[in-house]
Amino acid sequence: MTFQVILVLFALFAITRTSRQYRKRKVSLYWFLLWTGLWALVIGIALYPTTADAIARFVGVERGADLALYLAVVLLAYLVFRLFVRQEETERSITQVVRQIAVQHPSKPDETH
Amino acid sequence: MKTIALIPAYNEESRIAASVRDARSFVDGVVVVDDCSVDRTGEVARAAGAIVLRHVINRGQGAALQTATEYALDALNADALVHFDADGQMVAREIPMMLEPILSGEADVVLGSRFLGRATNMPFTRRMANRLARLFTLAISGIALTDTHNGFRALSRKAARELTVTLDRMAHASQILDLVKVRRLRYVERPVTITYSEETLAKSPSSFRAFGIVKDILKDKFFTRI
Structure with a gap:
């Protein structure tokens, strides 16, 4: 439970930071949407962990948390x-x-004097 | 035919003057690129009769050679270039022999080889490292040479234009070979003498640094061309 709360708070923090950056025109719309979408997803999964399990099983992974970890590794490697x-x-x-x-x-x- | 010697130099104030003076007897001009040395390399080189270009940030030997090349071609209108060194490992008397195939039109690129000649007291580990480098170059560039990391080269104006070095550090030597093959330039090897002294060995790349070179080449091959 505690972990879920922390995760949601951190996600909200990340979203507000990004929207502020966007309003100051420091990041592009593309980046803003991507980042917000990503953290919105995190909130969704934190609140309803069973949906993650369902998605995981759909793509052929046992647990939702495992799927999140795999995706995180791929994303980090790409970045x-x-x-x-x-x-x-x-x-x-x-x-x-x-x-x-x-x-x-x-x-x-010849420029030496 | 206007011939220019190019010397990349980094902290070589004690040896650069001799290199510049020796080279000057065999070419029409000498361009030294002072790669942000912290000593008086630039001043000493100029006093010895070289045109000195200074990098305000250290960019590596490959970058320095490319800077010298562009200057020699654009500002000095050179017809043939010689890559020479700042630390006295190469023998200036061999410059005319290196330039000869270019001047006669036999080749566009002349590569010095320590193994066709007689390398003076080359350490065993270097010999082994070089053997590996030969295999690596054959595998990566498809070019079979007796010596793959020899800095003594001569290039025609045409070849110098085509061999644009973008690998700033030591891997430029492999990149040059790669481009020789890709651009289908005519090349020959010539035996050269390289003298190893305690002093120069301490400074020039060790066999361990070879890993850095391999890394740069692979990075270039597999990443930056995407």
Whole structure:
């Protein structure tokens, strides 16, 4: 029971934070809907754990909690992958900028005084 | 034919002057990329007669070579490029021999090999690491060479344009080989002398760092091209 309450409170907290971020235009509508949907799902499952079991059995997993865990792992793996690609792009952009600065300011031997 | 030597350098103030002066006798110009050294590498290189480009953030040897390449092609209008080193492992007298196949039109890319030549006192672990690297390169790029991580290279202008290095760190050596194959450039190997000293061994990549190289290559192959 305690765990359910904590989970619901945390989900509500996450949703209010996201909606505030969205109103300040710090996150996109897509991200807002995705995030809100995800936490709404968490609330639903926390309040009615048996629905999760039903869904789990429908897709061929024994327990709802197991299904949630599997999905969480897949989601995290995907997010890590995205970060990975994004970080690589950032690294390349930094190199581009550093290169531009370097070629624009060559110091030539005859400039020595 | 305008020939330019490219030297990526990171904290090499004690050795860079000799490298630049040696190389200058055999090419029309020397470009040093000072990869955000904390010592006086840049000043020393310029005093020795090189054009110095400075990276304001350390980006790695691959990135430094690419910076030098773009400058040599665009600003200096180079016809042929030589990749040379800053720490005195390579022998400048061998530069004309490396450039010869380019100048005669025999090849677009000339790759130095320690095993066609006589590597001076190469440690056993390096020999083994290199053997693995050869297998790895054959498997990944389908290119059979006697030496896969030799930094001594000569490129025609055309080849230099096509071999754009995007792997900023040490894996650029593999990327270059990969691109040689992909772009179907004509390449030859030439024997070169590499001298290992206590000092340079302490600084250059150990066999352990090879894992980092493998990681970068695999990452590039399987992730960033998606």
